[in-house]
Each structure stands twice: as C-alpha cells, then as structure tokens.
Amino acid sequence: MTIKRVAIVGLGLLGGSLGLALKEYCPDIVTTGYDSDPETRRRAAERGLAGTICESASGAVAEADLVVMCVPVGAMGAVATEIADALPRQAIVSDVGSSKASIHAAISAALPEHIVIPAHPVAGTEQSGPDAGFASLFQHRWCILTPPDDVPEEAVAALRTLWEALGAEVEIMSAEHHDLVLAVTSHLPHLIAYTIVGTASDLEDVTRGEVIKYSAGGFRDFTRIAASDPTMWRDVFLSNKDAVLEMLQVFSEDLTRLQRAIRRDDGDALFELFSKTRAIRRGIIEMGQDDARPDFGRSDHEG
Numbered sequence: 001m002t003i004k005r006v007a008i009v010g011l012g013l014l015g016g017s018l019g020l021a022l023k024e025y026c027p028d029i030v031t032t033g034y035d036s037d038p039e040t041r042r043r044a045a046e047r048g049l050a051g052t053i054c055e056s057a058s059g060a061v062a063e064a065d066l067v068v069m070c071v072p073v074g075a076m077g078a079v080a081t082e083i084a085d086a087l088p089r090q091a092i093v094s095d096v097g098s099s100k101a102s103i104h105a106a107i108s109a110a111l112p113e114h115i116v117i118p119a120h121p122v123a124g125t126e127q128s129g130p131d132a133g134f135a136s137l138f139q140h141r142w143c144i145l146t147p148p149d150d151v152p153e154e155a156v157a158a159l160r161t162l163w164e165a166l167g168a169e170v171e172i173m174s175a176e177h178h179d180l181v182l183a184v185t186s187h188l189p190h191l192i193a194y195t196i197v198g199t200a201s202d203l204e205d206v207t208r209g210e211v212i213k214y215s216a217g218g219f220r221d222f223t224r225i226a227a228s229d230p231t232m233w234r235d236v237f238l239s240n241k242d243a244v245l246e247m248l249q250v251f252s253e254d255l256t257r258l259q260r261a262i263r264r265d266d267g268d269a270l271f272e273l274f275s276k277t278r279a280i281r282r283g284i285i286e287m288g289q290d291d292a293r294p295d296f297g298r299s300d301h302e303g
C-alpha cells in the first residue's frame with residue numbers, strides 16, 4: 001500500500017505544517033487541502049500549503065489515498081460526516097488531534113466502512129492559523145499512531161512510513177493509553193499554565209504591570225503555554241475528560257503534600273522532589289526533545 005495522494009482538511013498550524021513538510025520531504029506526493037475559512041484558503045494558496053486548495057472538503061478528498069484531518073478535536077466528527085460520500089472506499093482516514101479515543105469513536109461512527117488510523121504528532125507551538133506552519137515541525141518529534149486491532153497492517157505501515165519521511169519517530173499504542181500519557185505530559189501542564197496565568201492576572205495586591213515586569217522569574221515560561229489556542233484546548237479537555245480528571249486528582253494530592261512540607265519546614269522533602277525533577281529535565285534534553293539553551297533553541301524555528 002503506497003500513499004500517493006494526501007488530502008489535508010484544516011490548514012492551520014498542523015495542517016499547514018503537514019502540507020509544507022510533504023512538499024519538502026515527499027515531493028512526489030500530490031496534496032490537496034481544504035479549510036472552512038475562506039480567508040485561510042486564500043492564505044494557504046499564497047503560501048502553497050497544499051498543491052491544490054479546494055473549495056469543499058468533498059472536493060479535496062475525492063481522489064485521496066490518505067485524508068488527514070487537522071481541525072480542532074471537536075470538529076473531527078463533523079468533517080468525517082461531510083466527506084463520507086466523496087471519500088474513496090480504499091482511502092485511509094487519519095487525523096492529528098491531541099486526544100485519541102473520543103476522536104476515533106467520532107470518525108468511525110461517521111465512516112464505519114473505512115480504515116481509520118488516528119495519529120497524534122507530539123509537536124506544536126502556541127501559534128495557530130495558516131501563517132503558523134513550517135516544514136520542519138515534525139523533525140525529531142514523536143508521532144503516536146493508535147490503530148484499532150482490526151486495521152490492516154499494511155495500512156499502518158504505510159502511515160508509519162509517511163510520518164517517518166517527514167522526520168518524525170513513530171510509536172504505536174492504544175488510544176486509551178495515549179490519552180492517559182498525554183493527560184500528564186501535555187494536557188495537565190496546559191491546565192496548570194492556564195490556572196497560574198489566570199491567578200496572577202486576578203491578584204489584587206500585585207499589579208499586572210509588576211507581573212509582566214518581573215516575569216523572568218519563571219512566570220513567562222507558563223505564559224507561552226497559556227497563550228495556546230482557546231478553541232483547541234477547550235476541545236482537548238472536553239474530549240479527554242476522564243484521563244485529565246484522573247491525572248488532576250493525582251496532581252492535587254501531590255500539591256497538598258508539597259503544601260504540607262512547606263508548612264512543616266520539611267526542607268528534605270522539598271529537596272528530594274526538586275532533585276528528582278531536575279533529572280527528568282536532563283533526560284528530556286538527552287533524548288533530543290528539548291534544547292538546553294535558555295531560549296530552548298526556539299529562535300531557530302520561529303524567528
């Protein structure tokens with residue numbers, strides 16, 4: 001099974017990056033793209049995010065071997081319904097959504113006869129829209145595939161080969177396990193960042209000007225995450241509710257333990273935890289998942 005024609009639905013950060021990456025690393029693959037926003041379609045055509053920008057989702061998928069839905073998580077089911085009649089029977093349907101079990105359920109309900117292989121490239125920035133994408137977004141980043149048991153192995157292999165060609169490292173796991181892992185590595189950190197930034201902006205005794213002025217003390221690193229797209233993150237929390245709530249419970253208990261250690265002047269407990277977390281940071285850098293430089297090397301990608 002070889003993928004020769006890819007349709008991308010949703011031409012924002014992820015869809016645009018996918019289109020640009022395909023153009024750069026798989027130039028023989030023919031791409032079509034569609035976005036519901038006419039202004040995004042216009043900009044996508046200008047930037048060449050896909051070979052052909054279509055006026056409808058059906059038009060974009062009509063000859064595809066692979067469709068990748070790059071829309072907000074809450075819109076996946078509606079897009080699947082929209083393309084159902086036009087989609088070739090043998091086409092593989094995939095997505096890039098940040099949660100997996102509920103997306104798989106929504107897509108399969110609309111496309112029960114098709115091969116559906118959910119995917120999540122664990123790569124992104126806090127930017128969104130058709131100007132945000134860049135071809136190297138997936139380089140050296142993990143892409144998690146969550147194929148259901150009954151999907152043909154050749155289809156999984158074809159999708160794996162494609163993501164590897166774009167520079168990603170592919171891992172396969174169940175949708176449920178993905179949702180639990182991402183709840184702790186991505187969704188909970190976003191929830192914490194949204195909370196801290198919200199709390200700081202609501203304080204009465206510290207002015208907003210002071211919060212911004214002295215942000216280098218740590219706060220500004222949270223603001224980067226808390227600037228992420230509101231639509232995307234609303235949908236992520238609602239679609240991965242159970243795993244997020246489970247991790248939030250564990251987190252609340254750990255926070256209570258820390259509160260107790262501070263109240264009791266238990267320096268050993270604090271030191272032990274902070275030493276453990278430092279080792280995790282070192283592990284992330286050693287695995288090439290972040291950069292040791294103070295700006296995390298981001299200026300290389302984002303200007």
Ligand code: NAP
Binds near residue numbers: 011015040070098
């Ligand atoms: P984005 O930049 O906002 O792009 C999404 C695009 O989809 C927008 O242009 C949006 O148009 C369009 N769209 C919405 N509903 C549509 C529909 N029914 N049909 C066609 N187009 C539609 O968002 P993104 O960051 O690329 O996120 C897309 C997906 O990637 C999400 O599922 C997210 O969970 C996942 N993801 C994101 C990241 C990240 O860091 N951002 C990382 C990994 C995975 P409008 O703006 O007009 O709504």
